Amino acid sequence: MKRNFLIILFVMMGLGAIAQVQRPISVRSDDQPFTDKAQAYIDSLRLLKDSILVRKVSKVRHEYKFRRDGLRLFMPLTYYDNVAESLFTRDRKENPIHSELMHLYLTRPDLVEGTDRMVQQQQTKLNDIKTPIHHDVTLVEKVAERPIEPVTAPVEIMVTRPNFWTFSGDYSLQFLQNYVSGNWYKGGESNYSALASLVMQANYNNKQKVKWENRLELKYGLQSSRSDSLHSFKSTEDLIRLTSKLGLQATKRWYYTVQFIGNTQFSHSYRSNDPKIYSAFAAPLNLNLSIGMDYSVDWLDHRLKGNFHLAPLAYNMKYTRMLELTNRLGMEDGRHFLHDFGSEFTVDLEWNLMEMLTWKTRLYGYSTYKRTELEWENTFTFRFNRYISSQVFIYPRFDDGVSRDNHYAFWQFKEFGSIGFQYSF
Template sequence: MRITCTLFLSIVFLSVLKAQEINAATSQEETKTQVPEKISFIIKKDTFPSLLYQKYFWAHDSLCHDSLPPLNLTLDADYYRLFVPLAYYNAPIKQISEMNWRFQLPDVVSYPISEYLPFDIDKFNKTERINKVANNVLIRLYVDCPDLVVNTEDHIMSRQVYRDEEVKMSPKTSVIELFKPETVADVGEANILIRKPNFWYSGGNGSFQMTQNYLSKNWYKGGESSNSMIGNLQLFANYNDKEKLQIENIFEIKIGVNTVPSKLDTMRIYRINTDVFRLSSKIGWQAFSKWYYTVSGEFNTQIFHNYTANTNDLISSFISPANLTFSVGMDYKLKNKIVNLSVVVSPFSYNWRYISNDKVNEKRFGLEEGRHSLNDFGSKLQTTLAWTIVPTVTLNSRLYYFTNYKKIEAEWENTLNFMLNRYLSTKIFLHFRYDDGIQRMKDYNYFQLNELLSFGLNYKW
């Protein structure tokens, strides 16, 4: 029964196949006159184009026949041997020479074929499968078209792979030879330029500070509006030869103005409260470590006139008074990133005071009545300190002490600077003064104080 069914199906399959061949031949004759010659040549090769043929060869046919529409080709580098100049490779000959026969005993179970594996192994042997197909094509080319072979695999592999040139150093090369100077052609004599070091350095800082307070005339608690301004300019030019000699020159101007309440002074709206014009110089020669033999000098006075309230009585003016000091002693210096300290001890000091304006009361400044100058010999102590507490807070202090062993004159100036940025800052200025050689005002002692809190511009260079 099984044999009978098999024969019946075979007869039916052959009948259907024969009918398809007859129909295909008829269709080919009908369309032969309508299709270009190149397309008919393709159809002859495969009368019934299958899906596999269209997938693998239709796109390549479009490259050889202009009448076919161009199709996108997916490039695959594994087929490179079919598209480069034909060469004789060893792999095709080796493939056809292999024997796939494997010895197997009759009673031994055969190896499972790929159809029964639980996963698709084609994803892992793509290159192997492509190489087998390419080897078969190459074998046909070697047999049918041997004249197309232009190279061999052995010749290709004998060529060197392109690489950057590498300089190989002989292991016997002496190390001294590596540092041997190369011979240089005669280029003439070199022009030698000698630059002398500049031991001078300069800089400075300036500020303009102000305070303001406004009260309307009908303010319920009374009072008056007030304004105050203070400007400061300090320049320096110093010399340091990095060995023994040091020179310091400082020039300073400080002017402060404030409004005067009408009840205190009906003649003036503004009044000078700070007026300093100072020029100092110091020459030091290093004795040992941080100590220097020092000769120093200082000149100071004021610029503007200053009057007593509600009068035209002149208190002080330019060169009235003027002080000139010379001293000899030792200077201790300490300088680092945070502190810059200088302490000058002068056991021998000379102080000359001069008043040029006859309208100024000379007794107010320690001079005898009718005299314009005063000479004092004594000792002096002067200290300057620049302390960077934090990067935005600095303290500048100056202490001056002079005595002729009969009277004492001392000043202590302190400026605390709070820097908001490079250009804005708030300053607190405190100036203490003691002088028992001047005429004392009624109800006051010899101690004097000047204080100012201000906000404004600040610049340093």
């Protein structure tokens, strides 16, 4: 065994010297061919693998170290510090591979390409990381996934023609009954009365420049009393009035306006126990056309609304179909028409005094150089619920174009109170 080991050792030393040479070596013509040398080199490596590197020994560490040191002979020549330490220390151990490497260091230093320290610097050592890497993982709530929205969705678009018209109305039917016995200590008489009212409005506003307002007012009231032996019923309220106003916006609140007002009544009007007719349909008929400006009112947090109409130029026509009423109406005898020019103003306001109490007022004035008309209508409405309400109507009037009364002069006054049905839309 000892003899075989020495033979193998000399073979390894010869092969190691050949493996460390990297530069091409000149070959004489009388040498054996290059292929034979290459084949001999391959056979030597296979023999070394079978006899030494793959041979198993009892100790795994010794086998691994032996293989690692043997591989140095077949790698580029590198200077290893442990080679000199193993050979020149006092506790040295015989290692044929280290001896061969030391022989090469001494005889052929030109073949040494580097040191083991340079090789270690070019490598990444896993054992350099002494402290294990610890990752701090923070748990968060899973965010709800957003629903996938379609790229395109069908949309149906319907273009409608804008409607600039608004319609509204107010209906009311009021009743009043009064009974007095024949022996009542203060006297008086029993009577019944009823009042029907209809107000309809149709307004146009294109939200830009043009505004057209139309209002039709119809009122009719009846009364019966035992003291009147000529008439079973007499009218207490009789009105047909149309107001139309066309405006062109000047500023936010002001409009250039043309206003038309026409009014008459439904039936004949009488006094108690008097057969004389005091007024009738188209007797009189008043038509008023004016040019001026309007101011829109929206005050007290939208609780007070309405408008002011101021017209420095106005035309008024009064007509009567009954010539016997001309003197009473302030017209010339035998003439059906009265034409005059002047100035006019109209104030229409509605004020919600409380949740259930409303005050509507209309102040109308017309003046010429010869006569003046002034009317002030006030209606206080108290709503008990949506359908039941009570009304108080106060109506003072001034007209110096008629005959003067000895007691009231040119003033006229009308008032009534009622309770009944009322509906608005």
